[in-house]
Amino acid sequence: MKSFIPLRVYYEEVVEEYEQGKELLERYKKMDIPLIPINAHHKIEELRCRPNKEFTKMKKYLILGTRKTVNLTPNDKSADFIVPFTSSGCTASCLYCYLVCNFNTNSYLRIFMNRDEMLGKVKKMIKKSGEHKVYELGCNSDMVLENTITGNLKWAIEQFGKLENATVTFATKFDAVDDLLTADHNGHTQMRISVNPQEIIRKVEFGTSRLKDRIAAANKMFEAGYRIGLNIAPIILEEGWEEMYENMFREVKELLLPELKEQLFVEVIFMTYGLPNFYINTECMPNAVNLLDKEKMKPKGPGKYTYRNEIRNPAEDVIRGFIGKYLPEASISYIV
Ligand code: SF4
Structure with a gap:
């Protein structure tokens, strides 16, 4: 994976009041990268009014700020609580990216300096609950990607390693895990590697790591003692999907370490596609595949579409069949 400049x-x-902020500004100043002061990371007027066709150009910008609201949100899927953590947005441009529905064209990477405050919220929750809970980091970003810039994921893993009654979890589409292999995680961290067929990664998940590299990263993390899950997301029912997904499962079976498969848990998420994605992709990436097919899809809340039940349910049976055939050792955490 190339480093993000x-x-x-x-x-x-x-930001200048934080050690990490000073360090980042110094780093980019030495590289002659323009540094532009702003009042608030969520109100950058000159970026707000840019046209859709500048979406991928804006993905090359980096925003530094502080997170103003750091309340934990209860969750019933991959974690007990979602922790608003040190970043939101991303440098990649997956055509379906759910962040676009929240941030529209301003889905660029923002990094927040007040990590101690965020961890403090988790510590308070641990004290209040008194039970073991799972905390998800980076639901609005990809922490492995962010870690290549800040080292914040390694820091968080080591902090969680010292906490009782807490497991930390994160999902990623990136393979840059080498920095995490030496982290003192104390068995308190699980990583979910997000997978899709390589054809879909190539045509839809622009700027993310290849399937083979993601699997290699999962193996390395397992050998470093982390618990590993497979996040099959999002399932995209493009023409030929059955063959593409079967090939992917075959590849995953062949490449994942046997001991890793014994402990594997699997999450499956069918694609939700937003109208903001459709408008931005059409203007900014006109040659990319169009994922909105109203014959196969139905509305799911304002401005969002998902597969109709008569398409989705048989597809779920097929995916369950592939899991049973190729990864019989794995447990299914959820399918949505
Ligand atoms: S890697 Fe995740 S956060 Fe980044 S563009 Fe893709 S879906 Fe969005």
């Missing part, structure tokens, strides 16, 4: 950096001035 931003075209320009926008920063809230408060």
